Amino acid sequence: MTHSHFSTVRSERLYEKIVQQLLELIDEGKLQPGDRLPAERKLAESLGCSRTSLREACRVLESEGIIISKPGGGRFIQRVDQTLTLKYQFNTVDMLEKTAIIYFLEAREALEPKVAELASQRATSENISKLEDVMTKMEEKLKYPEEHVEADSSFHLALAEATQNFVFVSMMESNLNMIRQVRKQTLHSESRYLKSLSEHRAILEAVKQRDAEKAVEATLDHLKHIRDHVLGDREK
DSSP: OOGGGOOOOOOTTHHHHHHHHHHHHHHTTSSOTTOBOOOHHHHHHHHTSOHHHHHHHHHHHHHTTSEEEETTTEEEEOOOOHHHHHHHTTOTTTSSOHHHHHHHHHHHHHHHHHHHHHHHHHOOHHHHHHHHHHHHHHHHGGGOGGGHHHHHHHHHHHHHHTTTOHHHHHHHHHHHHHHHHHHHHHSSSHHHHHHHHHHHHHHHHHHHTTOHHHHHHHHHHHHHHHHHHHHHHHHO
């Protein structure tokens, strides 16, 4: 593969254009599953963008499972259902139909209260410390809107780890991609993000107090607000 495949991009939101161009290269077969992307510096030069914008684009593509980063080994195109991915073209507002979101929230309402209940009974001091760290990150990331989703997802994963049940951890990991899509719709306003922070804090405080009932209640409260917010947005 030659660097000539890449054309210069220009836009106020550069990373979105970079995402789109990389998706088009995959669609055209110029980037194949298993291909390694050029080194960051070279790829940024080819695209005519900064390495910061390129990293933002790669974060989006990684969260969607399109590319994977290997420590010390660069970034690779993953084997994914490219037709499905390209059909959506990262239009997050339309990514999931309302019905699909409701089914997904229904499943979370079944799973996550139990996770919170068990976490409040079994969390170690290390688990609590990790959850506190994630909360701190979430509070800090008010300054960096593009990173909200990642920190929010980490909280749910850290909570699953606190159950000491690897099956819950595995289930939460497999749910993270869907969670991120819903988060992109529900965390776009600062006021909603602040409310979400307080909802996560309430779950964490209940876990720290070893209060299973309160942890379940706080989790259901959080999921209800997500449901109300998603439905409210989509009905406008």
